[in-house]
Amino acid sequence: MTTPLFPGGVAVSGLRVYDWEAEDGCRAGSPHLHTASSEGYVVTAGSGEVHTVSATGRAVYRLEPGEVVWFSPGTVHRLVNHGDLELVVVMQNAGLPEAGDAVLTFPAAVLDDPLAYAAAAALPADAGDAERADAARARRDLATRGYLELLDDLERRGDAALAELHARAARLVQPRVAHWRSLWESTVAAETERTREQLVSLASGDPGLLGEAGVVRGEPAPGERRYGMCGRLQSWKWPSA
Template sequence: MSTFPGGTSLSFLDVYDSPAPDGICGGSPHMHTASTECYIAIGGRGQLHSLTSEGYRETDLEPGRITWFTPGTIHRAVNLDHARLVVLMSNAGLPEAGDAVMTFPSEYLQSAERYREAAALPAGGSEDELAVAAAKRRDLAVEGYLAIRDALIAGDDRPLRQFRERAAEIVADRLSGWSGIVERGPLAQAQGTLDVLARMAAGDASHLEEAAVAPGLEPAHRFGMCGRLRAYDVAAH
């Protein structure tokens, strides 16, 4: 059976509602190095705060609005009033393999090991312990994010460029496994569709006999970078 359409992944997100040190409620600012992310707002009110080479931007997230952003976009999900989102990620499995890097202060970005120690949540921790650790991680990411944002607003893009360079170095030791994730996911789906079209053009529609319905999936609940996640393992079905 085909995996979820397009080789994407799917999660429901309740954006964190606790305030960061700057008083804004929301998640951990971070950047994806290889995957595009899409927010579909389904409840409440929120914003996406983003940093790109074009500058700082605030985008409203209200029910019915769809916003997506490409690799290299530093983004922060902000909760104004019970913001709830559906999150689609390209390259299902790749973000979970370490595609994202949070905007920790520069001293935490000097090595992949130092970064991952700061980013990790306690294994086997209680709900309360995980919540505290996730908030601490978020606050650390906000600290680094604010320095990049303020410099960018002032016309200095060097901190943004330096963070991107460090992010690429942090994920470098994982790149060897990423090609396989893409090949088995979105690339395989695209090739499968091309094969079906070629067969149909030749008068062969036998693939229609393989029609099936995916089972109802139960989500895994976890503390994500942006909020409480209900993530679905769509790649395995």
């Protein structure tokens, strides 16, 4: 048996949501969606909201310690910090979000230009903390501008506005999908197959993989919390299948 993945092939991270004020007065993270992975929140401290746009329309969910909220791919979501909001974030398909599964809600012209999108989404790799913070805030502000345009468009055209955003997101990530499939097949799909084979063994009275049981302790990623889309992230190193 290989080194076990975190249960379900998910990844978890600790998130301190940005408290930078946006142009609409909300202290919030960067609105975005995921194209292949579901996401969940377990609120551990503070208070706030998550604002969503999905096939069922717009919604606002209160976030306080003990609240659990999750949503499927395609849901536009924006975390709003009312004070010291902290979450444990659970991401489906560990590895895919890090490989570009998320698409920020930049204005349409940026989403339609892969080079412009890449430039707007990137943070400077070799820069001090203050410069990286400025870049993360500028990225958040551009995503917020596109998000507010989306909300206006939803008022005018309804579901067609969200459908157009989804189409733009799909076109943007299409070149990455072959790599994602390889990652997914070697991790989540392999873990699912391992479980299927283990159920076959157990059904015949065979212990199967039980004799190869193992334990993994997650190692924190080095350095300070990194600047994520929605806030400062504490992450851990995840084993490959």
